[in-house]
Amino acid sequence: MPDTQSIYADIGGREAVEAVVSDFYDRVFDDPVLEPYFEEVDREALYAHQVQFVSAVAGGPVSYEGADMRAAHEGMGISGDAFGRVATYLGEALRENDVAEEHVETILAEVGALEPDVVGQ
Numbered sequence: 001m002p003d004t005q006s007i008y009a010d011i012g013g014r015e016a017v018e019a020v021v022s023d024f025y026d027r028v029f030d031d032p033v034l035e036p037y038f039e040e041v042d043r044e045a046l047y048a049h050q051v052q053f054v055s056a057v058a059g060g061p062v063s064y065e066g067a068d069m070r071a072a073h074e075g076m077g078i079s080g081d082a083f084g085r086v087a088t089y090l091g092e093a094l095r096e097n098d099v100a101e102e103h104v105e106t107i108l109a110e111v112g113a114l115e116p117d118v119v120g121q
Helices: 004-011 013-028 043-057 079-094 101-112
Strands: none
Touching: 004 101, 013 043, 013 079, 043 079, 043 101, 079 101
């Protein structure tokens, strides 16, 4: 696995992560399957948490301070299909923002490892 400390810097730091997260949520919020999961969510807070999360996963100088994944998704009944769609959209947003494929794969592997804590909670 590539050194995650280099990913954050390689992709362009916070500005690049914010662009990725913005593109990611454009896709997520436009998906009718995912829309119900976000009806009652504070989107600004969600965006801020996602920037922090992606930054931390990419090895940036940030620690993720949100709820643990299981607690954050408890009671949401997220399906495997919904999780897969979110992961797909994250990959698309990373690639659209010119993140190197090796970094995309590393980030998606980190996200994929969270599936048991997110799906079906």
